[in-house]
Amino acid sequence: MSDPVRMCIHCRGRYLQAQLIRLQCQNNQIQPFQGYGRSFYLCHSCIHDKKLAKRLAKQCNNKTYLTIELGEHIKEMVANG
Numbered sequence: 001m002s003d004p005v006r007m008c009i010h011c012r013g014r015y016l017q018a019q020l021i022r023l024q025c026q027n028n029q030i031q032p033f034q035g036y037g038r039s040f041y042l043c044h045s046c047i048h049d050k051k052l053a054k055r056l057a058k059q060c061n062n063k064t065y066l067t068i069e070l071g072e073h074i075k076e077m078v079a080n081g
């Protein structure tokens with residue numbers, strides 16, 4: 001049995017699923033994965049990448065992600081969720 005490996009949508013690196021942050025977009029908001037629907041993975045180094053905002057703004061069709069400190073936003077979500 002092997003551990004599941006998933007790809008970070010930003011850097012396209014492959015990591016063990018447990019090392020990635022699983023998120024989804026719902027109603028144009030990024031949120032922690034709720035257990036259903038489409039989801040995507042980010043690695044911990046990518047959440048502070050400046051270009052990530054652009055990528056997720058497109059992913060979620062939400063332009064406000066271009067203007068906020070996205071890494072902090074994701075970290076908070078993961079800590080609270």
Ligand SMILES: [Zn+2]
Nearest residue numbers: 008011043046
């Ligand atoms: Zn990454």
